[in-house]
Amino acid sequence: MSGAAVCELKDVRLSFGKVKALNGVSFSIQQAELFAVIGPNGAGKTSIFNVLSGVYRPQHGSVSFGGESILGAKPHRIAKKGMARTFQNIELFENLTVVDNLMLGRHHHLNYHWWEALYWWGRARTAELQNRRKVEEIIDFLEIEGYRDLPVGMLPYGIQKRIELGRALAMEPKLLLLDEPVAGMNAEETEDMARFILDIRSELKIPMILVEHDMGLVMDLADRVMAMDFGTPLITGAPDEVQTNPEVIRAYLGPMSEAAVAEVAEEVSEEAQ
Amino acid sequence: MTTPNTSNIGARAYPTAGKPRPPRGRALLRTSYAQDMALLNTPAKRWSTLALIVAGFLTPLLITDDLLQVLTLGLFAAIGAIGLNLVTGYAGQVSLGHAFFLGLGAYTAAVLGGDAEGRLLGLGMPMYIWLPAAGLVAAAAGLLIGPIAVRLRGLYLAIVTLGVVFLGLHIFREANTLTGGPGVGRRAPDLELFGINFSASGGIPGVDWTRDQQLFLVALVFLVIFGVAARNIARSGVGRAFSAIRDRDVAAAVIGVDLTAHKVLAFALSSFYAGVCGALYYTVVRVIEPTSFDLLLSVQFLAMILIGGVATISGAIMGAIFITALGRIAIEIAHVVPFVSSSVTGGGLFNVFQLEGILYGLLIIVFLIAEPRGLYGIWIRIRNYWKGWPFSY
Numbered sequence: 001m002s003g004a005a006v007c008e009l010k011d012v013r014l015s016f017g018k019v020k021a022l023n024g025v026s027f028s029i030q031q032a033e034l035f036a037v038i039g040p041n042g043a044g045k046t047s048i049f050n051v052l053s054g055v056y057r058p059q060h061g062s063v064s065f066g067g068e069s070i071l072g073a074k075p076h077r078i079a080k081k082g083m084a085r086t087f088q089n090i091e092l093f094e095n096l097t098v099v100d101n102l103m104l105g106r107h108h109h110l111n112y113h114w115w116e117a118l119y120w121w122g123r124a125r126t127a128e129l130q131n132r133r134k135v136e137e138i139i140d141f142l143e144i145e146g147y148r149d150l151p152v153g154m155l156p157y158g159i160q161k162r163i164e165l166g167r168a169l170a171m172e173p174k175l176l177l178l179d180e181p182v183a184g185m186n187a188e189e190t191e192d193m194a195r196f197i198l199d200i201r202s203e204l205k206i207p208m209i210l211v212e213h214d215m216g217l218v219m220d221l222a223d224r225v226m227a228m229d230f231g232t233p234l235i236t237g238a239p240d241e242v243q244t245n246p247e248v249i250r251a252y253l254g255p256m257s258e259a260a261v262a263e264v265a266e267e268v269s270e271e272a273q
Numbered sequence: 274m275t276t277p278n279t280s281n282i283g284a285r286a287y288p289t290a291g292k293p294r295p296p297r298g299r300a301l302l303r304t305s306y307a308q309d310m311a312l313l314n315t316p317a318k319r320w321s322t323l324a325l326i327v328a329g330f331l332t333p334l335l336i337t338d339d340l341l342q343v344l345t346l347g348l349f350a351a352i353g354a355i356g357l358n359l360v361t362g363y364a365g366q367v368s369l370g371h372a373f374f375l376g377l378g379a380y381t382a383a384v385l386g387g388d389a390e391g392r393l394l395g396l397g398m399p400m401y402i403w404l405p406a407a408g409l410v411a412a413a414a415g416l417l418i419g420p421i422a423v424r425l426r427g428l429y430l431a432i433v434t435l436g437v438v439f440l441g442l443h444i445f446r447e448a449n450t451l452t453g454g455p456g457v458g459r460r461a462p463d464l465e466l467f468g469i470n471f472s473a474s475g476g477i478p479g480v481d482w483t484r485d486q487q488l489f490l491v492a493l494v495f496l497v498i499f500g501v502a503a504r505n506i507a508r509s510g511v512g513r514a515f516s517a518i519r520d521r522d523v524a525a526a527v528i529g530v531d532l533t534a535h536k537v538l539a540f541a542l543s544s545f546y547a548g549v550c551g552a553l554y555y556t557v558v559r560v561i562e563p564t565s566f567d568l569l570l571s572v573q574f575l576a577m578i579l580i581g582g583v584a585t586i587s588g589a590i591m592g593a594i595f596i597t598a599l600g601r602i603a604i605e606i607a608h609v610v611p612f613v614s615s616s617v618t619g620g621g622l623f624n625v626f627q628l629e630g631i632l633y634g635l636l637i638i639v640f641l642i643a644e645p646r647g648l649y650g651i652w653i654r655i656r657n658y659w660k661g662w663p664f665s666y
Contacts, residue, residue: 053527079529091524093517095584103510104517108529110510114538117509118502124509125307132306171528 004067005030006175006207007052007083012061014047014231021047022058023231029175029207034197036210036222038242040252044231045211046088049177052209053085054078066174080108082174086164086181088211094153098144098163101152102135105170109134135170142166142196158189165196169204176200176208182217190214197221219243227251243268312504329493333486341485342557343601347594348492349554354577354593355503355586356546361575362584363512364539365519366422370434371547371574373441376566377414378407378548379461379555384451386462393459394450400466404552411548412541419537426522438568445563458562461555464491472556488557495553496590499546504586506542515539516584576633580640582649591648599636603629 005028014022022044029035037045050056051063054075063071070078084105093101109131112123139145142162147155152163161181168176181197182190194217200206212218218225219239226236229251235242242248244265250256253264300316303309313319333341357371386403387395421433445452453459463472470476471487506512514535517525526532555561573596581592603625607613612622623631644650 055523055527074531075523075526076529076531079527085527087524091521093520093524095520096513096516100513100516104513104525104530105528107510107514107517112510114506114509114511114542117506117511120505120509124505128310128509129306132310136306167528 006033006066007209008062008064009048009051010062012048012051012058012063014044014051014056014058020231022051025061025228025231025233027226027233027236029209032201032205032207034201034208034210034221034223036212036218036225036239037228038212038215038218038225038248039228039234042230043228043251045228046179047231049085049179049209049211052078052177053083076108079171082171083177084168084171084173084175085177086161086168086179088179088183090157090160090164092152092160092164092167095151097149097151098139098147098155099132099135099149101163101167102138102170103128103131105167106131106134109172134172138166138170141169141199158185158192161185161189161193162196165193169200169206173206176206178208178210178212180212181210182212182214190217194221215243240269310508312501312508326497330490332493333482333489338483338485340601341489343598344594345485345489345492345557346554347597348489348496348590349550349557350574350577350597351496351590351593352499352553353547353550354574354581354589355500356543356550357574358578358581358584358586358589359503359506359515359546360539360543362578362589363507363519364515364536366536366539367427367431368418368434368540368543369431369568369571369575370418370437370441371543372566372568372570373437374411374414374544374547375551375554375570375574376441376445376563377411377544378551379561379566380445380452380551381410381548382407382552382555383459383461383561387459391460393453400462400464403462404549407552408545408548411551412545415540415542415544415547416537418544419540420533422536422540423533435568438566438571442564442567445566452561452563455562455564458560461552461559461561464488464553464556466491492553492557495549499549500586500590503546507584507586511535511538519584576637578647580636580647582647583645585647585649587652588647588649591652595648599632600625600629603632 008028010026012022012025013020025044025048027035037048039045047056051058052065052070054070054073054077057072061071062069065078065083066081068081070081070083093104096104110127112127116122116124139148142165144159144162144166147159147163152160155163165178165181168178178197182193185193197208197210198221201208210218210222222239224236225239225242227234227242227245227248229247234247234251235245237245246258246261246265249261249264249268256264303314308314313322332344336344353371353375356374357368360366360368382403384394385396385398385406386400387393387397389395389397418434418437422430425433446455451459463470465471469478471491472484474484474487475481476484476487507515514525514530517528517530518532518535518539522532577592577596578589579592580595581590582588603613606628607625613628614624640647646653
C-alpha cells in the first residue's frame with residue numbers, strides 16, 4: 001500500500017434539514033485496497049456512495065478522486081473519471097438485454113457523435129464492435145454467457161446482481177463502489193459473488209469500497225473496515241480490530257455494560273478463529 | 274478466465290479478418306459480432322424486408338388512387354410517429370406537444386416554399402431548402418422544450434408540453450400573414466425534387482403516373498431513409514442512453530450518461546422528425562389549416578405509437594398507417610353495417626365520424642389491456658409461433 005490515495009474524503013458533512021446524514025467522515029482509499037464500510041441501518045453508508053458518485057453534494061468537506069476534487073461535479077463527469085458503482089436495490093435497465101446493459105457501462109468509451117449514429121457505417125459501427133468485444137470479455141468473466149440476449153427484468157435476482165457488477169466493471173473503473181453486493185442472496189450466490197470480488201481484486205487490481213451487512217463476507221474480504229453510526233465514523237482499522245471494538249458492538253446491539261460488551265467481543269473473536 | 278482490463282485484444286482469436294459468413298446450411302450460427310449486431314441479422318429478416326420494399330414499390334401499380342392517398346398519408350405520418358417514439362417510447366419523456374412541432378414544420382415549409390407573389394408571405398424556395406428547414410425550425414423549438422424535461426418528468430412534463438400545444442395553436446390562429454388564419458389556411462408547397470414535380474400528374478418523365486402514385490413513391494423513399502436513421506439511432510449508444518434514462522435516470526447518470534444532453538437531444542431529434550413529417554404530410558393534404566394542430570393531433574400520434582408498439586420503429590410505422598387508415602376503415606364498415614350512416618345528416622344509429630371516434634377509443638383501450646406491445650407485439654407472437662411450427666414452442 002504505497003503511493004497516492006485513489007480517493008480521499010476529508011471531514012465530509014451532509015445534512016438534510018436537521019438530519020445529519022454524514023457528520024465529519026474522513027477516509028482515503030489506497031491502490032488495490034478493499035475498504036469496507038459497516039454500520040447499522042441509517043448509519044450513512046449509502047450516503048457516502050451518493051456523495052462519491054455525485055448524486056448528493058455535501059455541505060462541508062472535500063472529496064477528491066484521482067488527485068482532483070470532484071465536489072459538486074455531475075454524476076456523469078465523475079463516472080467518466082473512472083468511478084463505478086452498484087446499487088443496494090438493483091438499478092439495472094430492466095427492459096434492455098444483458099448486452100445492452102453492459103454496453104451502457106461502456107457509454108463513455110463510445111467515441112462517436114450522435115450524427116454518426118444516424119448512418120451507422122464508419123466510426124459508429126467500429127466503436128460498437130470494439131466495445132462489444134470488451135463487453136463479451138466481461139460476460140466471460142462473470143459467466144453469464146447464457147443470459148446475453150435476454151431482457152434483464154426477466155432474470156433471477158442473483159444473476160441481476162452479477163450483471164450490475166458487470167455493468168460497473170464494463171466502465172473499466174479506477175474505483176468500484178459496491179453497495180450490498182450480496183444482500184438477499186443465498187449461501188451459494190454469496191459465495192459466487194465473493195469469488196468475483198476476490199477475482200476483481202487479484203486480476204483487475206481495482207480498489208473497492210464495500211458496503212455490506214454480511215459480516216462474514218466483510219471480515220473475510222476487507223483489508224480495512226470503517227464502522228459508522230448516525231453519520232459518524234466510530235473506528236477505522238483491520239477487520240478483527242473493528243469487530244471487537246466496544247463502540248461498534250454498542251452501535252449494533254444497543255447500550256450495554258462493560259462486562260457484556262467484553263463477553264460479546266470474546267465471542268466474536270472466537271467465532272472468527 | 275479473461276481480464277476485461279487488459280487491452281491485448283489481438284492476442285485472442287477474434288474472427289474479424291475478411292467478411293465472415295455463417296457456415297453453409299447454418300444460417301443462424303453467427304461467427305462474428307458484426308453478424309450478431311447487424312440490423313437484419315437473420316435470413317428471414319433480410320428476405321422479408323426485401324419483399325416488403327419490393328411490394329412497397331409495386332403498390333402504386335396495384336391499388337386505386339384513393340387508397341394510395343390514404344397509404345401515402347400513413348407513410349408520411351409514420352415519420353412523425355417515429356419521431357414521437359424516439360422521445361416518448363425510447364427516452365420515456367411523455368410529450369403531448371407533437372402537434373406543435375408538426376405545425377411548425379408545415380408552416381416553415383409553406384412559408385419558405387410558398388408562392389412568392391401570393392396573398393400570404395412566401396419565399397418560393399425549392400424543396401431541398403424548405404424540407405430541411407422545416408425539420409430544423411422544429412428541432413430548434415425542441416431544443417427549447419428539452420431543458421424543461423431536465424427539470425420535470427412524467428405527468429408534469431406532459432402538462433407542460435400540453436401547454437406548448439395551446440400556445441402554438443394560438444400563434445397559428447393569430448399569425449394570419451403566415452398561416453392564413455382559421456377556416457382559411459394556406460396552400461402547402463409542391464413536392465418538387467430533382468426537377469420533377471411529384472405533386473402534378475405525369476410529373477415523372479417517361480411514365481404516365483398520377484399525382485397519388487408519385488406521392489406514394491416519394492413517401493416510401495422518405496420513410497425508408499428516416500426509418501433506417503431512427504433504427505440506427507436506437508441501436509447505437511445514443512438510443513441505449515435514451516432507454517437508460519427511461520428505465521432508471523439516476524443509474525444512467527452514475528454510469529456516465531449525460532442526462533441533460535440526452536434529454537435535449539431526444540426532444541430535438543423527435544421535433545426534427547415531426548417538422549419533416551408536418552412539411553411532407555400537408556403536401557398530400559394540400560391545404561394547411563391552423564386549427565388542425567390541436568391536442569387531438571398530438572393524441573393521434575400518441576395513439577399511433579401505443580397501438581403500433583412503444584419503443585419500436587416498425588411499430589410506429591404500423592401504428593401510423595393503421596391510425597391514418599382508420600377513417601377509411603370506418604367508411605368501409607359503414608357500407609357493410611346497416612345502422613351506421615355514411616353521411617353526417619343521414620339516418621342510422623351514428624355516422625362514420627362518430628364510428629371513427631368510437632373505434633379509436635376502443636382500440637386504445639383494447640390494446641392497452643390485451644397487448645401493451647401493440648401491433649409490434651402481435652407480430653412478435655405470430656413470428657414466434659411460426660419459428661417453432663409445427664411444435665408449440
